[in-house]
Amino acid sequence: MMKTVLTSPEELLKEFEEKINSEQKIEPLDWMPEEYRNHLIRQISQHAHSEVIGMQPEGNWITRAPSLRSKKILLAKIQDEGGHGLYLYSAAETLGVSRDQFIQWLHKGKAKYASVFNYPALTWADMGAIGWLVDGAAITNQVSLQRTSYGPYSRAMVRICKEESFHQRQGYEIMWKMMQGTKDQQEMAQDALNRWWWPSLMMFGPHDGDSPQSANAMKWKIKRETNDNLRDKFINKTIPQAELIGLKIPDSKLELQEDGTYIHSDINWEEFWKVVNGDGPCNEQRLEHHIKFHNEGEWVREAAIKSGLK
Amino acid sequence: METKLKYYLQIADNALILSHRLSENCSKGPFLEEDLATTNVALDLIGCAESIYEEVALQEGKGKLGDYFAYRRKENEFLNVILVEQPNGDFAHLMVRQFFIDVFHFYFFTELMNSMDDFLKGLAHKTIKEVTYHLKRSSEWMVRLGKGTEESKHRTQVAINKFWKYTHEFFIENIVDKAMLDNEMGVDLAKIQKDWKLKVDEIFYLAHFSIPSNDFSIKGGKDGVHSENLGYILCEMQFLPSKYPDAIW
Numbered sequence: 001m002m003k004t005v006l007t008s009p010e011e012l013l014k015e016f017e018e019k020i021n022s023e024q025k026i027e028p029l030d031w032m033p034e035e036y037r038n039h040l041i042r043q044i045s046q047h048a049h050s051e052v053i054g055m056q057p058e059g060n061w062i063t064r065a066p067s068l069r070s071k072k073i074l075l076a077k078i079q080d081e082g083g084h085g086l087y088l089y090s091a092a093e094t095l096g097v098s099r100d101q102f103i104q105w106l107h108k109g110k111a112k113y114a115s116v117f118n119y120p121a122l123t124w125a126d127m128g129a130i131g132w133l134v135d136g137a138a139i140t141n142q143v144s145l146q147r148t149s150y151g152p153y154s155r156a157m158v159r160i161c162k163e164e165s166f167h168q169r170q171g172y173e174i175m176w177k178m179m180q181g182t183k184d185q186q187e188m189a190q191d192a193l194n195r196w197w198w199p200s201l202m203m204f205g206p207h208d209g210d211s212p213q214s215a216n217a218m219k220w221k222i223k224r225e226t227n228d229n230l231r232d233k234f235i236n237k238t239i240p241q242a243e244l245i246g247l248k249i250p251d252s253k254l255e256l257q258e259d260g261t262y263i264h265s266d267i268n269w270e271e272f273w274k275v276v277n278g279d280g281p282c283n284e285q286r287l288e289h290h291i292k293f294h295n296e297g298e299w300v301r302e303a304a305i306k307s308g309l310k
Numbered sequence: 311m312e313t314k315l316k317y318y319l320q321i322a323d324n325a326l327i328l329s330h331r332l333s334e335n336c337s338k339g340p341f342l343e344e345d346l347a348t349t350n351v352a353l354d355l356i357g358c359a360e361s362i363y364e365e366v367a368l369q370e371g372k373g374k375l376g377d378y379f380a381y382r383r384k385e386n387e388f389l390n391v392i393l394v395e396q397p398n399g400d401f402a403h404l405m406v407r408q409f410f411i412d413v414f415h416f417y418f419f420t421e422l423m424n425s426m427d428d429f430l431k432g433l434a435h436k437t438i439k440e441v442t443y444h445l446k447r448s449s450e451w452m453v454r455l456g457k458g459t460e461e462s463k464h465r466t467q468v469a470i471n472k473f474w475k476y477t478h479e480f481f482i483e484n485i486v487d488k489a490m491l492d493n494e495m496g497v498d499l500a501k502i503q504k505d506w507k508l509k510v511d512e513i514f515y516l517a518h519f520s521i522p523s524n525d526f527s528i529k530g531g532k533d534g535v536h537s538e539n540l541g542y543i544l545c546e547m548q549f550l551p552s553k554y555p556d557a558i559w
Contacts, residue, residue, distance in 0.1 A: 052342065059336035066550035066559035067377050068360040075353045078336055082346045124550055182557050289337070297340025300401045303458025309450065
């Protein structure tokens with residue numbers, strides 16, 4: 001006769017936490033607390049949406065890229081971002097929610113994406129600044145997420161980080177070339193840095209004390225480092241890069257400490273929350289664009305399904 | 311400019327201008343995988359155009375860079391067929407335009423592999439791999455759209471009817487085409503026209519589309535006489551090099 005082993009919720013939680021503490025990955029079919037699942041659904045889908053919405057500000061410059069080489073690099077970069085969106089949607093789907101559902105949540109404003117893409121890409125130098133700073137900030141965060149406790153997310157991050165490091169170097173190369181160029185190009189590069197510096201720092205999120213999701217995320221090792229630590233890491237490595245090519249960080253309080261770290265001004269948190277809550281320069285535009293083309297593609301998706309051909 | 315280099319530019323300009331149109335569609339696809347597939351084709355085409363422009367610059371020997379041919383030429387110096395500059399419209403228009411040019415590219419580059427010109431022969435061997443994939447993709451889409459819904463079938467037939475008049479230009483032999491064929495370096499356009507028509511018939515049969523009966527033809531692009539669309543494309547593409555002529559990017 002088969003013997004059924006009944007496991008209590010307490011035992012399941014204990015087993016789950018032991019796995020986390022011993023650095024074992026949690027896999028889709030493993031038991032996990034609902035809060036853990038919900039946190040991951042929110043975080044991974046937000047990450048996927050960010051990759052996809054991020055295609056818009058850069059896509060805006062492909063047709064105006066000033067050389068064939070830069071056009072190819074930008075196209076390939078945007079393709080990588082879309083590809084990251086695909087890995088991440090797939091990772092998030094292992095938690096039991098479909099991509100269609102994620103997209104509906106995005107369109108209804110229930111799911112967010114990285115606020116940094118709610119700023120406009122105004123000049124070619126913005127392609128440099130986005131690659132260097134936005135991808136640079138993303139890598140700083142994502143390197144630590146390679147060790148995140150959920151297996152599919154962690155593995156997606158390993159692939160994504162390899163590509164993101166190229167993007168950062170390509171972005172920096174654009175800035176470097178412009179700083180080697182004419183006065184107009186130098187001004188354009190400095191202007192792009194001035195506009196993207198603070199939004200990039202905001203990408204790490206609020207101070208840890210003001211981040212409602214942080215505590216459990218750290219406990220369950222979804223998140224491996226605090227927002228403020230990651231932000232400081234990014235600042236410390238980026239300032240020398242700016243100085244090397246003659247760019248000035250737009251922060252009058254910047255001061256190098258003896259230990260190689262920097263004292264810097266605080267972020268404008270009022271602006272941060274405004275943009276997060278929907279009142280940034282491009283929030284409406286980005287979402288409307290996504291909704292418009294998703295809706296316009298409905299007949300194509302329907303035809304593909306009805307045709308019965310893969 | 312030497313005839314052979316004009317022939318090179320005809321091939322490159324088709325690729326560049328079509329890639330521009332496909333790039334415009336970035337982040338506008340019906341779903342993410344298809345968005346990426348479209349920009350992937352755009353990327354292949356830019357790569358093809360770039361390698362040709364660099365060769366033209368080299369063979370011309372006037373100290374120009376390959377980018378000159380994309381960024382510094384005037385509208386009437388572009389030698390692409392008019393179809394590739396037509397606006398994207400809906401997905402059916404984008405895919406029908408792609409299918410027509412993919413079938414042409416497939417047979418064109420297949421023949422070009424026999425060219426007596428080493429550069430063209432090498433280019434064809436490299437490009438055929440990419441255009442074979444392009445054709446597979448657009449043929450499959452034509453069948454999906456034809457067998458899909460009433461709406462997809464209708465939209466696609468509308469696009470076919472609209473673009474049909476631009477396809478004849480692929481096969482109109484100009485002085486450059488003739489000279490290249492006579493020297494065994496170029497492609498016999500009359501020959502590949504038959505192959506093109508057979509392939510289109512086959513896919514239309516599978517997808518239940520009909521061939522437009524109207525044989526009216528819009529042409530001139532290969533000799534530098536374009537539709538109004540090209541001016542806007544170049545305006546956008548050449549904006550930075552035109553505005554900042556001394557800048558290096």
